[in-house]
Amino acid sequence: MITDRDMIEARDDRRHRPAADSLPLWNESYWFSFYDPATRIGVVMRMGILQNQNQSNVWLYISREGRIVHVGTDLDCPVPVGDIDDLSLKGVTYRCIEPLRRFRLLYKGDGASVDVTWSSAHPVCLYPVPPGSTESEFPRHLEQGGRVSGTVNIDGNDYPISTFGHRDHSWGGERDWTRMTRWHYISGDFDNFSFNVIWISLSGAEFTAGFVWDGKEIMGVSDVKTDVSTDPSGCRQTGATLSFLDERERRHEISAKVMDVCEVDLGKTNCNDGFAEFRMGDRTGYGIVELGFQHD
DSSP states (O other), rough: OGGGGGGOOGGGGGGOOOOOOOOTTTTEEEEEEEEEEETTTEEEEEEEEGGGHHHHHHHEEEEEEEEEEEEEEEEEEEOOOOOOOOOEEETTEEEETTTEEEEEEEEEETEEEEEEEEEESSOOEOOEEEEEETTTTTEEEEEEEEEEEEEEEEETTTEEEEEEEEEEEESSSOOHHHHEEEEEEEEEEETEEEEEEEEETTEEEEEEEEEEOOSSEEEEEEEEEEEEOOOOOOSEEEEEEEEEEEOOOOEEEEEEEEEEEOOOBBEEEEEEEEEEEEETTTTTEEEEEEEEEEEE
């Protein structure tokens, strides 16, 4: 089982600085997403910091009734100053109320704004790393499910938000999007259940990872299988099926319907987040089906 000794400390949720031996594309990122079925509003926001490149990026997408209605994305930004107490970039602001527990997420753009609080539903899961590796050599990556409440404003109309939400925070190593041929990142949150699984095709090899929280325990997963369906172009996801074993050898089988897609063109790479409704038996949850791929 994943135990308390595997969890990061609160201080590790703050910003990090690359060491002298860090790689050119050393990365730190904070990513949040949520979808509210009552208002049919979804939001993705991410800050990515490439400190050694003196560059950062921000992704901001708002979906309403199955259609992207606002984009605040900028892939060429200066490195933000300060820490997560008040970290701002191109209209997106993170205000950490308590590391590993609560964040206030703010956005103000032309025709749209966000003011919500994200609160954890379970302890953080830190992905395993190679024994003896340093943060310069191999990235640290945490995942956490939660609840989101607050308001999204679109074209002057306020919409109350009360729903599930997910986040990840990674730092170290190197974020070279072009090294991954194709990948699936799938995260979902239900009442008393959260999960995240990834499948990556990397230089001819396949890699999987993930976690599950069953309402009582955080566990690693194995035997991960993901199948993401797309439209005829093969570039826009429409649904997914996935299954995995938890550490108690229980099989979890989940299906997803994708309702809208946030398309992020990174040059040679697309990283597309799809707002999804998940079904697991008679239970319904919400989250993200992400499809990444290389293109000409």
